[in-house]
Amino acid sequence: xxxxxxxxxxxxxxxxxxxxxxxxxxxxxxxxxxxxxxxxxxxxxxxxxxxxxxxxxxxxxxxxxxxxxxxxxxxxxxxxxxxxxxxxxxxxxxxxxxxxxxxxxxxxxxxxx
Amino acid sequence: xxxxxxxxxxxxxxxxxxxxxxxxxxxxxxxxxxxxxxxxxxxxxxxxxxxxxxxxxxxxxxxxxxxxxxxxxxxxxxxxxxxxxxxxxxxxxxxxxxxxxxxxxxxxxxxxx
Numbered sequence: 001x002x003x004x005x006x007x008x009x010x011x012x013x014x015x016x017x018x019x020x021x022x023x024x025x026x027x028x029x030x031x032x033x034x035x036x037x038x039x040x041x042x043x044x045x046x047x048x049x050x051x052x053x054x055x056x057x058x059x060x061x062x063x064x065x066x067x068x069x070x071x072x073x074x075x076x077x078x079x080x081x082x083x084x085x086x087x088x089x090x091x092x093x094x095x096x097x098x099x100x101x102x103x104x105x106x107x108x109x110x111x112x113x
Numbered sequence: 114x115x116x117x118x119x120x121x122x123x124x125x126x127x128x129x130x131x132x133x134x135x136x137x138x139x140x141x142x143x144x145x146x147x148x149x150x151x152x153x154x155x156x157x158x159x160x161x162x163x164x165x166x167x168x169x170x171x172x173x174x175x176x177x178x179x180x181x182x183x184x185x186x187x188x189x190x191x192x193x194x195x196x197x198x199x200x201x202x203x204x205x206x207x208x209x210x211x212x213x214x215x216x217x218x219x220x221x222x223x224x225x226x
Contacts, residue, residue, distance in 0.1 A: 004155070032213050043117070043204055043217035051213075089155070093213065100169065101146070101215070103156040 002027045002094055006104035013080055014112050021075040021107045023090035028068045031093040035064050035075050037086040044089065080111045117218035119205050125224045126195055134190045134221045138207030143185050146206045146215065156204065162188060195225045
């Protein structure tokens with residue numbers, strides 16, 4: 001079974017810093033990987049989707065990379081803002097069960113003004 | 114446009130009662146997922162619907178859990194004879210035809226006393 005791990009579990013940074021969130025997965029035969037943010041009491045908001053054939057995706061201040069062979073993805077946030085404070089989740093789908101996504105437990109990010 | 118909606122937003126029930134949770138996907142989205150998120154844990158896949166195909170029920174934790182979906186519209190998740198360990202946030206997501214990006218609803222917080 002696919003295991004997804006996110007480190008660190010919590011992170012606190014001052015406003016303006018660049019930061020990196022990590023996601024690792026045990027089975028490299030993934031179909032795609034998706035990064036989400038979750039705000040307290042709310043559902044998940046999709047940030048970036050990387051197909052297995054891609055190496056990275058960018059959206060604004062966010063950049064997600066994917067290294068299937070090492071089972072890792074990183075989410076880079078540039079010039080962090082207090083509004084970036086949320087829990088960030090990564091999820092992977094498996095090649096043979098493309099519809100079933102496996103989620104990590106998330107990294108809780110706090111950006112201090 | 115309208116996003117994924119779920120109702121109720123909160124549900125408190127007594128142990129042993131049945132509950133029904135509802136999900137309205139984004140119009141035109143053919144895929145629909147149900148997940149469970151226990152406090153402090155990651156999302157657990159429950160069930161997946163794709164159009165009129167047979168659903169993938171591999172994530173349902175017991176036979177007390179069932180879900181229905183008519184065509185490409187509303188889905189209901191039913192939990193019979195609820196137990197305290199069923200307390201969690203139940204999240205629904207939908208995806209468009211041919212796409213893998215998941216769009217989540219706000220969730221239903223279920224508390225079993």
